[in-house]
Amino acid sequence: MSLMTEITIFVLAAFVGFEVISKVPTTLHTPLMSQTNAIHGIVMLGGLIVVGYANDPLEYVIGTIAIAFGAINIVGGFMVTDRMLGMFSKKPKPKADADGKGGS
Amino acid sequence: MIEAVLKPGGDAATALYIVAFSLFILGVKRGTHPTTAKQGNLVAAFGMAVAVVTTLLLDGVGNWGLIALGLGIGTAVGVTASVRVKMTEMPQMVALYNGVGGGAVALIAWSEIRHGISLGETIPLDTLIPVLFAAVVGSVSFWGSNIAFAKLQDLIPTRPLAVPGQQAINVVLLIGILVACTDIAINNDDPSQAIFIAVLLAAGLLGNLVVLPIGGADMPVVISLLNAFTGLSAAAAGFALDNVALIVAGTLVGSSGTILTMEMATAMNRSVANVLFAGFGGAPAGGAGGSTEERPHVSIGAQDAAIKLAYADSVVIVPGYGLAVAQAQHAIKEVGDELEKRGVTVNYAIHPVAGRMPGHMNVLLAEADVPYEQLKEMEEINPEMPRTDVAVVVGANDVTNPAAKNDPNSPIAGMPIIEVDQAQQVIVIKRSLSPGFAGIDNDLFYESNTSMLFDDAKKAAADIAAEIQNL
Structure with a gap:
């Protein structure tokens, strides 16, 4: 890919991001933040690629940590977002919550 | 295989x-x-x-x-x-995940430059420059996010920690990083790995120094900014590795993080530059909450509060970070339920930055099954305030401070607030009269129509709910 092609993609992606995301209601900002946070875990792909041509112990360590970090970012990010958004879905029957007898 | x-x-x-x-x-x-x-x-x-x-x-x-x-x-x-992770700890979780993402970018950049050096050929600038960008921004993001995490998790003090000559050190570091990067780029036929590692370390130090002086209240803005940075650094890694998925995904995150950052800063009436370069440091009497002079205020107990609420027609509950910390969302929902049983109209007024991030409070209240329709945004609820019988402020402080409207010299002047002072009566549930994040006194506490209920938010709410049941 030529540099100019990559820059074209970069600029268009930036506009797409602004367009898609600027319509999110405030309510969903924390989940959205968490979801986009998970998406930048895609850097793990870079870890998978560079570990392929790692050829000394230090590079093995760097690459493995990079993959582990990326995986935490991806797995944790999507799961936490899912938990947050689960809170918004209608629950069949609102349970009467704990600490029923508050009293003194 | x-x-x-x-x-x-x-x-x-x-x-x-x-x-x-x-x-x-x-x-x-x-x-x-x-x-x-x-x-x-x-x-x-x-x-x-x-x-x-x-x-x-x-x-x-x-x-x-x-x-x-x-x-x-x-x-x-x-x-x-x-x-x-608990729902109240979401913001620091996002900070942590953001940090490891940035760390991964920095490590990939390091690996990439080692690879380039080991090949013994000239590294083309359209690879080298993105690698350097990824290394610097990734490292700043990693260390900055870790500090943000540590602050929100109370591992280190949330108050602004100033180092003498802070700004000058940051500028020197930044110039040093740029000079070192230029050196690597000029010598791209045989770049020095030692200099590259120095760049990584200097960027890490910069990340620490930039985030340390920022107070807890501004942390969401910082995390959001670092989120955008990590996205951009991932895109840079994509340029270096010629990987289109990295470029598009990283850029998407970069633009979303930028929007979120600006919205959060706007909601607090602060510019991003203001958040980064000046804490609320100049505000008087920050300290450990011991106010110097006791101003007259009305203090009530749970039973009085229950009576005021039960015989009102309309009640607006204003939750703040204190509610989140005390895990009081379920207890406060119970109060709301008891009131509704008695025919009282109950709404929840959500300030854009209630909690620690936009939307954070909505998540917490949704967790407690508060119906979506009862959550009102600030612009929607403020015109209703004069017709509201009782406003209950739970663990919120600065976002209700009338000084933002009335006192042009206040550090928070112009910040949008929920105008609870317009309600007929106000009940503030709070541990003490101590100032909030902004470190300034809240005039609301001393208004004649304000009653203070000094207690932990969760216990107070549970007590009030029980008292309403007994009425």
């Missing part, structure tokens, strides 16, 4: 990457509505799976043992952390 089938940059791999980033865009788009958001997250996660599998099939990807080890450790940590 898994057979590598896809050529890096080849048509098949690129096509699969296009599928992946399209799913990201669709996922984020679905994330814009409460009913489709959960599905949108799954769509994006599926896109990630496509991207990862595609990469694993690329020709040249190897060292499977290391890949398995990295994936195994990362997945185990990610799953454990996200299952265990």
Whole structure:
């Protein structure tokens, strides 16, 4: 890919991001933040690629940590977002919550 | 052994990457509505799976043992952390995940430059410059996010920690980093790895120094900014590795993080520059909450509060960070339920930055099953305030301070507030009269129509609910 092609993609992606995301209601900002946070875990792909041509112990360590970090970012990010958004879905029957007898 | 089938940059791999980033865009788009958001997250996660599998099939990807080890450790940590985290601890979790993402970018950049050096050839600038950018921004993001995490988790003091000559040190560091990067770029036929490592360390130090002086209240803005940075650094890594999925996904995150950052700063009536370069430091009487002079105020107990609420027609509950810390969302919902049983109209007024991030309070209240329709945004509820019988402020402070409207010299002058002082009566549930994050006194506490209920938010709410039941 030529540099100019990559820059074209970069600029268009930036506009797409602004367009898609600027319509999110405030309510969903924390989940959205968490979801986009998970998406930048895609850097793990870079870890998978560079570990392929790692050829000394230090590079093995760097690459493995990079993959582990990326995986935490991806797995944790999507799961936490899912938990947050689960809170918004209608629950069949609102349970009467704990600490029923508050009293003194 | 898994057979590598896809050529890096080849048509098949690129096509699969296009599928992946399209799913990201669709996922984020679905994330814009409460009913489709959960599905949108799954769509994006599926896109990630496509991207990862595609990469694993690329020709040249190897060292499977290391890949398995990295994936195994990362997945185990990610799953454990996200299952265990409490809803109130979400912001620091996002900070932590953001940090490891930035760390991964910095490490990949390091690996990439070692690779370039070991080949012994001139590294083309269109690879080297993105690598340097990724290294610097990734490292800043990693260390900055860790500090943000530590502050929100109360591992280090949340108050602004100023180092003498702070700004000058930052500028020197930044210039040093730029000079070192230029040196590496000029000597791209044989760049010095030592200088590169120095750049990584200097950027890390810069990340620490930039975030340390920022107070806890501004942390969401910082995390959001660092989120955008990590996205951009991931895009830079994409430029270096010629990987279209990284470029598109990283850029998407860069733009979303930028919007969020600006919205958060606007909601607090602060510019991003203001957040980064000046704490609320100049405000008087920060300290440990011991106010110097006692001003007259009315203090009441749970029973009085229950009576005021039960015989009102309309009640507005204003939750703040104190509610989140005390895990009082379920207890306060119970108060709301008891009141509704008695025919009282109950609404919840959500300040844009209530909690620690925009939307954070909505998540907490949704967790407690508060109906979506009862959550009112600030612009919607303020005109209703004069017709409201009782406003109950639970663990909120600065966002209700009338000084923002009335006192042009106040540090928070002009900040949008929930105008509880317009309500007929106000009940403030709070541990003490101590100032909030902004470090300034809240005139609301001393108004004649304000009653203070000094207690932990959760206990107070539970007591009030019980008292209403007994009426």
